[in-house]
Amino acid sequence: MNMLSKAFASVLLGATLLSQPVLAETPPNMLVVGLSMNNILTLDPAAITGKETVQVLANIYDNLVALDAVNRSQVDPQLAESWTISDDKTTITFKLRDGATFASGNPVTSADVVWSLKRLMKLNLAQASFLKTHGFSAANADASFSAPDEHTVVVKLPKKVDPELIVMTLGIVGPGSVLDMKTVMGHDKNGDLGQAWLTNNSAGSGPFTLSQWASNERVILDRNDKYWGDKPAMRRVMFRHLAESQSQRLMLQKGDIDVAYTLSASDLKALETDKNITIQTNGGSGFYYLAVSMKDERFKNPKVREALRYLIDYKGLNDSVLPYFGKLRDRPVPAGIFGALPNAGYTLDVAKAKKLLAEAGYPDGFSTTLRAISDAPFMNVATAIQATLAQGGIKADITTGTGDQVYGAMRERKYELVVGRGGGGQLPHPDSNMRAIVYNPDNSDEAKLTNFQGWRTSFYDAKLNKMIDEAVVETDHDKQIKEYQDIQTYYADMMPAIQPFSEVVDSVGYRSDVKGLVLNPSWSTQLRTVTKSR
Amino acid sequence: MTNERLSAFTRQAGTILATLCGLLILTFCIGRLMPVDPVRAIVGEEADQATYNLVAERIGANLPIWQQFFRYVGDLLHGDFGTSIRTGQPVITDILHVMPATIELATFAIIFGAGFGVPLGILAAVKRNKPIDHTIRFLTLIGHSMPIFWTGMIGLIIFYAALDLVGGGGRISDFYVGLVPETTGFVLIDSIMAGDWEVFGDAVNHLILPASILGYSSMAYITRMTRSFMLDQLNQEYITTARVKGLSKGRTIWRHAFANIRVQLVTIVALAYGSLLEGAVLIETVFSWPGFGQYITNNMLIGDMNAVMTCVLIVGVIFIALNLLSDALYKIFDPRTR
Numbered sequence: 001m002n003m004l005s006k007a008f009a010s011v012l013l014g015a016t017l018l019s020q021p022v023l024a025e026t027p028p029n030m031l032v033v034g035l036s037m038n039n040i041l042t043l044d045p046a047a048i049t050g051k052e053t054v055q056v057l058a059n060i061y062d063n064l065v066a067l068d069a070v071n072r073s074q075v076d077p078q079l080a081e082s083w084t085i086s087d088d089k090t091t092i093t094f095k096l097r098d099g100a101t102f103a104s105g106n107p108v109t110s111a112d113v114v115w116s117l118k119r120l121m122k123l124n125l126a127q128a129s130f131l132k133t134h135g136f137s138a139a140n141a142d143a144s145f146s147a148p149d150e151h152t153v154v155v156k157l158p159k160k161v162d163p164e165l166i167v168m169t170l171g172i173v174g175p176g177s178v179l180d181m182k183t184v185m186g187h188d189k190n191g192d193l194g195q196a197w198l199t200n201n202s203a204g205s206g207p208f209t210l211s212q213w214a215s216n217e218r219v220i221l222d223r224n225d226k227y228w229g230d231k232p233a234m235r236r237v238m239f240r241h242l243a244e245s246q247s248q249r250l251m252l253q254k255g256d257i258d259v260a261y262t263l264s265a266s267d268l269k270a271l272e273t274d275k276n277i278t279i280q281t282n283g284g285s286g287f288y289y290l291a292v293s294m295k296d297e298r299f300k301n302p303k304v305r306e307a308l309r310y311l312i313d314y315k316g317l318n319d320s321v322l323p324y325f326g327k328l329r330d331r332p333v334p335a336g337i338f339g340a341l342p343n344a345g346y347t348l349d350v351a352k353a354k355k356l357l358a359e360a361g362y363p364d365g366f367s368t369t370l371r372a373i374s375d376a377p378f379m380n381v382a383t384a385i386q387a388t389l390a391q392g393g394i395k396a397d398i399t400t401g402t403g404d405q406v407y408g409a410m411r412e413r414k415y416e417l418v419v420g421r422g423g424g425g426q427l428p429h430p431d432s433n434m435r436a437i438v439y440n441p442d443n444s445d446e447a448k449l450t451n452f453q454g455w456r457t458s459f460y461d462a463k464l465n466k467m468i469d470e471a472v473v474e475t476d477h478d479k480q481i482k483e484y485q486d487i488q489t490y491y492a493d494m495m496p497a498i499q500p501f502s503e504v505v506d507s508v509g510y511r512s513d514v515k516g517l518v519l520n521p522s523w524s525t526q527l528r529t530v531t532k533s534r
Numbered sequence: 535m536t537n538e539r540l541s542a543f544t545r546q547a548g549t550i551l552a553t554l555c556g557l558l559i560l561t562f563c564i565g566r567l568m569p570v571d572p573v574r575a576i577v578g579e580e581a582d583q584a585t586y587n588l589v590a591e592r593i594g595a596n597l598p599i600w601q602q603f604f605r606y607v608g609d610l611l612h613g614d615f616g617t618s619i620r621t622g623q624p625v626i627t628d629i630l631h632v633m634p635a636t637i638e639l640a641t642f643a644i645i646f647g648a649g650f651g652v653p654l655g656i657l658a659a660v661k662r663n664k665p666i667d668h669t670i671r672f673l674t675l676i677g678h679s680m681p682i683f684w685t686g687m688i689g690l691i692i693f694y695a696a697l698d699l700v701g702g703g704g705r706i707s708d709f710y711v712g713l714v715p716e717t718t719g720f721v722l723i724d725s726i727m728a729g730d731w732e733v734f735g736d737a738v739n740h741l742i743l744p745a746s747i748l749g750y751s752s753m754a755y756i757t758r759m760t761r762s763f764m765l766d767q768l769n770q771e772y773i774t775t776a777r778v779k780g781l782s783k784g785r786t787i788w789r790h791a792f793a794n795i796r797v798q799l800v801t802i803v804a805l806a807y808g809s810l811l812e813g814a815v816l817i818e819t820v821f822s823w824p825g826f827g828q829y830i831t832n833n834m835l836i837g838d839m840n841a842v843m844t845c846v847l848i849v850g851v852i853f854i855a856l857n858l859l860s861d862a863l864y865k866i867f868d869p870r871t872r
Contacts, residue, residue: 032708038832041576041620049578124585126578199622214631215621216832217824218704218711238708242822246687250695251702402835405569407579422579436580451582 025255028534029235031514031527034248035261037216037241044198045177047125051285051523054173055261056219056239058524061177061204064094064113064153064170069520072283072336072428075164075171079108079178079205080153085163089475092163094153100228102180103202103209108228110147115181117145117155119193127174129451130427133435134166135159160473162480165429172426173524179203207232207528216241232528252277252509258532259510259517264376268324271509278512281324282519283336284504285425288326288377289437290385291410291418291498294458298368299416302495303360309346310353311392312385314501321380326502331488332423332437333430334503338477339484340430344492353392365393371409372419374400382419411450413458421504422453426522430484431472437498438491439468457497464490554850561846562603562839570837572619593619606843616840620833625844628829633848634719635705636818636825639745640810646749647756648803654753655760659768660787670757677754682747686820689747701740703822710736744821748814752806759802763795800863804856812849 026032039050045057065083068074080094100108120128121141135158136144146154155170157163170176179194180203187197194203202210207229208221219239223232240257242248245264251257253274263271271277290312292299299305318328333340357365370389372382382398389396396417399405409415424436440454440461441447449455467490471483506519516529573590590596594605609616615625658670693699701707705721714721714728722741725734767773768791776786815827826845833841 027709030708038835041836042622047576049576124588126576126581126585128585129580129582132582196622212712214824215618215628216828220711238711240704240708240822241824242703243819244687244822247690247703247820247822250690254695254698254702256702256707402569403579404571404574408569408571408574448583450586451580 025534026258026532028532029233031234031237031259031530031532032257033237033239033259033261033527034242034251034257035239036243037219037239038243040213040215040219042199043202043210043213043219044125044195045174045179046120046123046127047195047199048174049126052261054523055525056221057177057204058173058206058520059208059221059237059527060202060206060210061173061179062100062108062206063173063176063178064096065167065176067168067171067428067520067522067524069282069518069525072521073338075167078171079113083167085167089160089163089473090157092155092157092167094155096151096153097228098151100205101226102183102205103224103226104180104183105226106180106182108178108180108205109150110153111150112181113153113178114145114147116177116179117141119179119184120175123193123195130169130172130175131166134161134169162429162431162472162474165427165431165472168427168429172522178205180205207526208237211236216243227528229528233531234527237527249509252511255511258514259508261508263324263507263509265322265324268507268509276512277509278514279324279507279509280517280519281505281507283334283521284506285521285523286421286423286504287329287332287334287425287433287437287500288322288381288419288421288502288504289423289498289500291420291453291457293410293413293415293417293456294497295413296368296416298360298362298366299497301360303356304362305495305497305499307353307356307360307392308389308394309495309499310349310356311388311394312346312499312501313348313388314346316348317381317384318502321384322377322502324507325377325505327505329500329503332491332496332498332500333433333484333488334425337428337430337433339481339488341485341488348388350388350391357392357394362393365395367395367397368416369399370396370417370419371399371401371406371415373403373406378419378421385419410453410456413445413456423498423500425504428522430487431468434468434471434484434487437500438487438496439465441465453498459497461494464494550854553854554847557846557850558607558843559603561843562599562606565834565837565839565842566599568834568837570835572837572839575836575838576619602839606840615844618833618841619836619838620841625841628841629826629844629848631719632824632826632829634721635823636811636814636827638705638720638722638741639748639814639818639823639825640807642741642745643748643752643810643814644803644807646746647752647806650749651753651756652760652799655757656764656787656792658757658761659764662765662768667761670761674754674757677750678758681816682751683816683820685750686744686747686817689743690820693743700743701736703820705740705823706733706736707740740821744817744823748810748817752810755806756799756802760795760799763798764791767791767794796867797864800867801860804860805853808849808853808856811852812845 035052037052040053042048045061062079064078064080066076066078068076079096079100081097083092083094085092096110102108118141121136121138124138140158144156144158148154183203184194187194189196200213207224207227209224211222212220221237223235245267248260248263249267252260268279272279292305294300314328314330318326329335330344330346331341370382370386372378379400386396386398406418410418424432437453440452440459442449443458443460467487471480471487474480474483508519510517513533515531519525573586573595576589577585594602618625618628621628654670658667661667694702710733714725714730714733717724717727721737722734725737773786773791776790815831818825818828830842830845
């Protein structure tokens with residue numbers, strides 16, 4: 001017994017002696033950001049996917065232009081100090097600012113910009129889709145992008161499209177990121193245009209450079225002392241992989257991290273009362289929606305789709321299930337984007353829905369399946385919608401799964417109902433939303449237009465496609481606004497297969513002494529303006 | 535005699551190879567049955583079919599499953615474990631980076647688990663049905679039945695957030711990142727080699743809580759098994775005989791009863807250690823510990839089969855090695871098996 005007691009005492013004493021007081025606060029010139037890095041698979045701007053990677057790369061790479069964080073329709077100069085659009089709306093000419101250099105010390109020239117864009121199209125990876133949608137391709141890249149002199153970049157539009165939309169696209173981190181051609185090509189391996197090297201290295205001109213990326217562990221950015229703009233206050237930014245929202249919350253409260261990017265709604269709510277923490281919510285990208293497959297005979301019937309519209313509790317969902325993540329929106333264009341109509345004002349109206357279902361030949365409702373990703377908030381939304389559908393007599397069995405299971409089924413067109421999220425929005429132009437969730441140029445199965453959510457629902461309307469194609473090339477801005485408003489009205493009358501009930505918003509929590517953090521709806525939140533007063 | 539040994543060795547090597555092959559085939563099949571698409575993980579939700587096909591071809595996902603399998607095995611035989619989708623690095627490089635984190639965690643956990651578990655198990659057996667036995671059994675029941683991620687979170691709330699005794703997530707505080715060169719990958723060893731005791735102390739601070747919680751879970755299992763083995767021995771007639779012959783209680787317990795359960799305990803502890811090495815994913819997630827468990831799980835979730843298969847192979851090798859080790863220890867502790 002004595003021996004055992006001594007053993008316990010020794011272990012406890014040893015543990016106590018080895019422990020030391022913990023450094024509770026981050027250094028004053030270093031910003032520590034907690035987020036989940038599960039989706040970060042590469043740091044090559046041409047190949048990235050998902051919000052988290054954009055949040056990191058926005059601080060490493062510059063674009064020709066930047067999308068404004070506050071005024072969503074505004075485009076700000078970045079590497080280009082000005083740009084002009086030709087009278088025939090087919091050519092955009094960017095003038096580069098003087099004195100901008102990459103972190104390597106190489107000057108930023110128009111040749112770098114043109115090479116970056118051609119590289120994007122030639123690699124044809126995830127981010128190329130932004131430009132491919134508007135007719136750009138590897139084949140026409142040489143003709144589309146040129147550099148008549150060291151400070152001029154000319155973009156020729158391969159097909160008729162609103163040039164403002166292309167300018168905005170070049171403001172997105174990924175397709176518009178400008179790379180240091182000499183540095184990247186110095187690491188070219190078997191003609192991969194530096195892809196392998198850029199996976200975990202950087203070659204940008206932004207306020208920070210990539211110092212270290214340890215997958216699912218941390219990304220460290222160090223201040224780029226050759227940055228052409230105002231010197232960032234932070235010497236170092238560390239993004240830490242904290243997959244659990246609760247861990248982020250605890251570490252934020254303790255001061256071990258300064259900013260928490262991926263907090264759950266319950267943790268954000270709990271932090272509201274902490275005076276040391278500030279919560280910021282800003283516009284995000286896309287919508288939460290209920291989608292039907294029109295391959296299913298029942299949902300082909302417009303009356304059934306209209307009934308579904310009245311079986312969603314728009315206010316209840318946004319007030320109780322989606323705070324911090326969504327804001328009530330029942331139109332396919334986010335509020336604040338030009339051309340956006342006010343909400344149609346749909347409400348839960350069970351009597352009306354039942355009447356519509358009876359007219360459609362389903363007086364007693366029917367059974368169906370509702371797919372949703374098993375994470376928050378999708379599951380909670382699906383459960384709430386299941387309850388309101390039941391009030392109308394529709395018995396929906398919820399099938400949960402991973403993104404692959406839910407969106408994979410949509411891509412295969414093998415589903416009945418889906419609670420999903422998407423619909424463009426990174427671009428502050430209604431065309432991006434329309435193309436993502438309304439447009440469907442070819443409804444055949446063989447077309448496999450899986451990147452169009454309209455195609456996934458089998459919703460096809462030739463007139464609607466034509467309206468979208470016409471609106472994007474309209475040169476008179478006022479007329480264009482009117483055309484987008486008409487599209488929204490027409491879309492609503494068509495009883496769409498995708499009914500948005502909320503537009504995505506982003507919420508972050510940060511220490512109250514962190515100043516200058518402004519969330520960008522295009523995900524490209526800049527940390528160069530951030531200061532800490534401690 | 536030599537021939538006998540050779541044939542025993544061949545038999546054992548054959549069994550090991552067959553086990554590893556079976557493991558590979560099973561993992562590959564499970565990986566393919568899982569509804570995950572590695573190509574989609576790379577190209578994202580918005581990519582069109584052309585981009586999808588391009589990437590599928592690049593990573594070989596367009597090939598029939600059997601071809602993918604044989605391609606992987608072929609590369610494996612050439613010593614190429616493939617490249618990870620998640621990091622773009624050779625899988626072996628990744629594993630060499632994450633493995634030290636897990637070994638550090640698991641080793642401390644097993645020291646804690648066995649260090650407390652074995653004495654507590656003996657104590658509970660000796661004091662059978664006394665209050666101390668009930669207390670130990672209650673404590674081990676909690677350790678055995680509580681979900682480890684929950685225990686981890688509660689541990690963080692109490693010891694990190696409220697009492698400020700230990701570090702939060704990660705292996706060291708952000709302030710110390712990069713201060714000590716990564717020579718072995720073991721932060722504790724690297725900091726000792728660099729003579730940086732501040733980093734060492736900080737690393738211990740971060741390690742102590744996840745290791746204790748993981749160790750508590752192992753301890754629960756080891757205690758219960760030790761108690762059961764000891765009770766079995768204490769009920770044997772030779773124990774009564776020893777006591778009748780005048781041997782002290784302490785000597786009877788340690789010299790006779792404990793000596794007879796050492797062999798079983800070695801197996802239990804070795805298997806518990808093996809489980810800790812591959813199965814600490816939940817605690818690694820809660821404590822943002824960049825270890826092997828998280829690596830295998832995250833790669834499984836995006837269908838990165840090169841990484842998953844290599845990890846499974848390593849787990850297989852670990853368990854085989856631990857079994858061989860426990861066989862060797864059997865021979866040392868139990869002369870009858872020689």
